[in-house]
Amino acid sequence: MEKSICRIGVFYDGSFFTYAQYHFYAERKLGWLTFQPFHTLVEDFVREKEQGFPVYRVVYADWYQGLFTSTQSNEKQLHAQRNRDIDMMHAGIEPKYVPMSQQTQREKGVDVALAIDALQVGMEGKIDIAVLVTGDGDLVPLARALMKHGIRVGVVFFDYESKPQNRKSFVNQRLLNACNYSLNINALEKDRKYQGLFRGLFRQSEKGKEKEMEQPPLIPEYGDQS
Secondary structure, eight states: OOOSOEEEEEEEEHHHHHHHHHIIIIISOOOEEOHHHHHHHHHHHHHHHSOSOSOEEEEEEEEEEEEOOGGGSOHHHHHHHHHHHHHHHHTTOEEEEEEOOTTTOSOOSHHHHHHHHHHHHHHTTOOSEEEEEOOOGGGHHHHHHHHHTTOEEEEEEOOEEETTTTEEEOOOHHHHHHSSEEEEHHHHTTOTTTHHHHHTTEEOOOTTSOGGGGSOOOOOOOOOOO
């Protein structure tokens, strides 16, 4: 029986995405990168790659990130985190936090949690396509394992250089090679065909709102993506 819907699962490397949000907002002044238009973009991206379905929908979405304690965050950072959680709720994204390592104050086990969840969802037959929003090369085994079970894998990533923070965002080449297809969000800005879609990803701030965005929440380092 022919399937009536292409079921897409989106798995967010939370720190990777959050750094991109603040890059676009604070440095590029483009607005706030929002989840619901982002999911629409993912659906359109998969539609181009996977033919034969009448409908394409994100039916599963999870967010994975290390979480600091309240004593390690100031009021503005906690406020920003709460607003982000509300945004995720509206977009149907379930946040799954992992306690930060007390020894190193870095994320520990986030990629493992993402991989276990994505593989479980894939093996249970709940999705047809897995989209990884990350640049982390440690997820290469996940991509290969999903494909062994008939789940196609796409990677969506951000490619930019943050000069004030002296940080680069990119995708590991091994992960690119391991996935069925990839999408560079930053490249859309330079493509006339997709410039409108790119601009539609951002919500402009209203006067007097989102003042907490001026100071990023305490964001865990996401590593070197090697």
